[in-house]
Amino acid sequence: MTVIFSKKCEYGLQAVLYLAAKEDSEVTSADEISKKLKIPREFVSKILQSLTESGIVNSKKGKSGGFSLAKKPEKIRLIDVVAAIDGLEIFKSCVLGFPQCSPEHPCPLHDKWGVLRTNAYNMLTDETLDMLKDKTLKKVRHISKT
Amino acid sequence: MTVIFSKKCEYGLQAVLYLAAKEDSEVTSADEISKKLKIPREFVSKILQSLTESGIVNSKKGKSGGFSLAKKPEKIRLIDVVAAIDGLEIFKSCVLGFPQCSPEHPCPLHDKWGVLRTNAYNMLTDETLDMLKDKTLKKVRHISKT
DNA sequence: GTTTAATCAGATAATTTAATCTGATTAAGA
DNA sequence: TCTTAATCAGATTAAATTATCTGATTAAAC
Structure with missing residues (x-):
């Protein structure tokens, strides 16, 4: 198997997108998020705790406690969430796993992969939570029905 | 942490690139590959066994046994190796981990991610082992020195 | 034939990641 | 003040991935 983001990170992204789709300053319990997104409750709770520290x-x-965004959705970029959970190594380390890969001693895929990676990084840097709000709402409605 | 390919797949790609950089029909032992690429011997051996089945x-x-490519390097695409080891789910499954993600019910990143993913897939489909031969040789020489 | 060096097969161990459990603390509301 | 529903902290368990071990088989070279 292969993965872009860890489960933690996937769940974290889903959860903050869910929070962003709510009204401002509304507080949402881990239990609700868990049920709506079908994520194990204790797990999403832990992830949100760590995002609180971040x-x-x-x-x-x-x-009647719970979680809410610490900033305006337009101030939170996807890359911020990824960086907080998975870190940014994926955008630095060699795609073929050569520890010695560097611009001076590039791996066979260095340049071609570099372009793709930069595009992915830029996308995550451009996209903020508020930009995805409408799409998230649609998605959550669909999940809740299934 | 986050990853594109599993360790198995990284090692597998490194190993077949190494084989491709050798003379035709030359047989290379797992021991040599292990030492040159600094991969645990038993592990790379297992991976090459599975690539034999594939x-x-x-x-x-x-x-004086060992491993060699089963086809000409120009006939082996990187995607073939990836498919044999990690499978192709990464090019199908939702980047945010929504199990219900589909063109009809797309996740918030569906379209933008789709473009990047297709680019990555195409790159791995275009690149064959022989195209990377020279770059691999340079890389291996550099690794062996370190 | 015997030795040697390799793959092969299957079991096991170690590590990392994912998930759960237990109990403490906190704060709203009756 | 008491009950309830939430986060929080730390330990534990489960599952998946990565790595190693043991022994069998194979085939070249002497």
């Missing part, structure tokens, strides 16, 4: 979401403890 | 490499048993 300053991407806020948490409110106690009854 | 028809990408040949194996010769017994003393």
Whole structure:
């Protein structure tokens, strides 16, 4: 198998997109997110806790507590979430796994892969949570029905 | 952490590139590959065994045995190796991990990611082992020195 | 034939990642 | 103040991936 983002990161992205699709300053419980997105509750809870430390979401403890975005959705880029969870090594390390790969000693795919990687990085840097709001709403409605 | 190809697949790609950089029909032991590429010997051996089953490499048993490519390097595409080891799910499954993601019910990144993914797929389909031969030789020489 | 050096097969171990459990703390609301 | 519903912290378990081990088989070279 092969993966772009870890499960943690996929879930984290789904969750912040879900929060962004809600009204401002509304607080959402891990339980609701878990049910709507069909993610294990304790797991998404842990992920959101770590995103709290990263300053991407806020948490409110106690009854009727939950999570909300720490900034305006237009200020949160997808790359910020990825960086907080998976880190940015994927955009630096060699696609063929050569530890010695560098511009001076490039691997056979260095240049071609470099272009693709940069495109992916730019996409994640361009896209902010608010830009994806409408699409997220549609998606969540569809998930909840299934 | 995050990854494009599994370690198995990275090692597999490295190994077949190494074989392609050798003279035709030359047989190379897992031990040599392991040392030159600094990959655990038993592990690369197992990977090459599985690539033998996939028809990408040949194996010769017994003393002075080893592995060689089963086809001409110009007939082996990188995507063939990836497909044999990691499979092609990465080029099909949703980048955000939504199991219900489809053209009818796309995830928020569906279209933008689709373009990048297609580019990556095409690159791996275009590139054959022989095209990368010279670059591989340089790389291996550099690794062996370190 | 015997030795030697290789693949091959299957089991096992180690590590990493994913998921769950337990209990403490917090704060809203009756 | 008490109950309830939430986060939070840390430990534990489960599953997948990565790596190693053991022994069998194979075939070249002496």
